[in-house]
Amino acid sequence: MQRFEERPLLEVENLTKQYGPGCDECGQPGRPGLIKNYCPSCGTVYACSDVSLDVFPGEILGIVGESGSGKSTLMQCLYFDQEVTAGTLTISDPELAGENLFGVSSQRKRYIRNHKYGMVYQNPVKGLRMDFSAISNIAEKQIAAGGRHVGNMQSAGERLLDVVSIPLFRMKEEPRNFSGGMQQRVQIAKALSNDPPILFLDEVTTGLDLSVQAAVIDLIKQIQRDLGISMIVVSHDLAVIRMLADRTLVMLNGRVIESGLTDQILEDPHHAYTQQLVYSLL
Numbered sequence: 001m002q003r004f005e006e007r008p009l010l011e012v013e014n015l016t017k018q019y020g021p022g023c024d025e026c027g028q029p030g031r032p033g034l035i036k037n038y039c040p041s042c043g044t045v046y047a048c049s050d051v052s053l054d055v056f057p058g059e060i061l062g063i064v065g066e067s068g069s070g071k072s073t074l075m076q077c078l079y080f081d082q083e084v085t086a087g088t089l090t091i092s093d094p095e096l097a098g099e100n101l102f103g104v105s106s107q108r109k110r111y112i113r114n115h116k117y118g119m120v121y122q123n124p125v126k127g128l129r130m131d132f133s134a135i136s137n138i139a140e141k142q143i144a145a146g147g148r149h150v151g152n153m154q155s156a157g158e159r160l161l162d163v164v165s166i167p168l169f170r171m172k173e174e175p176r177n178f179s180g181g182m183q184q185r186v187q188i189a190k191a192l193s194n195d196p197p198i199l200f201l202d203e204v205t206t207g208l209d210l211s212v213q214a215a216v217i218d219l220i221k222q223i224q225r226d227l228g229i230s231m232i233v234v235s236h237d238l239a240v241i242r243m244l245a246d247r248t249l250v251m252l253n254g255r256v257i258e259s260g261l262t263d264q265i266l267e268d269p270h271h272a273y274t275q276q277l278v279y280s281l282l
């Protein structure tokens, strides 16, 4: 088993994202009045309720759950695509230490995204400019992270395309001409182009053929092995999480219902919903 440093790289405490005003019924600790993630008294939806997690250096944390369980909202909050209702986010980095990053200015959030984060979306259209060449897509992120030397950016871009197995003779092509698997590879290269300590992967294999899925999963594992980047991987598919994640959180109705080493969860699932997920793999 992999060993991780003792201090988490990223820590989230009690992240809550609600849509609606909330009321006395759903505002109580533990939110006893909710039906699933919904308050029948005031109509508020709790997409995420009091979610806490940590990710250690070099670790892959998996987040699994059915549609509507809150995984995407959680990812969007961590990536600052959404404002949280409550909660704290800290990253153990000399430039960011001690700050609740959910509370910083939008300029500072942009800095963190450009310098500390990589993101790979399920839909490549969200992560790539389809009318820029593959290498220009990478350059766009390099420039956002402060890159200015064209020669250096070009050689780093070529190296990244090589890492993700995009043939260099295709680097000037627009990703719209690429297959779904190739588009995901370019997204991964772009996400890595600022040397981020943390990479987010949101349903990155969903919708791909099984063989292409397997190749993308292999690539992600290879990147973890070679670069030691911490990753948060969201998927509705426990089979994907099983192949990738060192530790796993299971979400249901906006809450974390179970967490632990992925192997332990697979061998001894406690919650009835997790048991269902595990049996569906058999």
Ligand SMILES: Nc1ncnc2c1ncn2[C@@H]1O[C@H](COP(=O)(O)OP(=O)(O)OP(=O)(O)O)[C@@H](O)[C@H]1O
Residues within 6 Å of the ligand: 019, 037, 045, 046, 047, 065, 066, 067, 068, 069, 070, 071, 072, 073, 074, 236
């Ligand atoms: N803008 C919004 N307004 C109200 N409710 C929302 C909004 N966005 C999401 N929700 C609700 O929040 C809950 C969590 O949604 P979320 O998309 O995070 O789930 P998910 O697990 O990622 O599912 P999927 O994979 O289908 O996107 C759902 O009940 C959803 O209906």
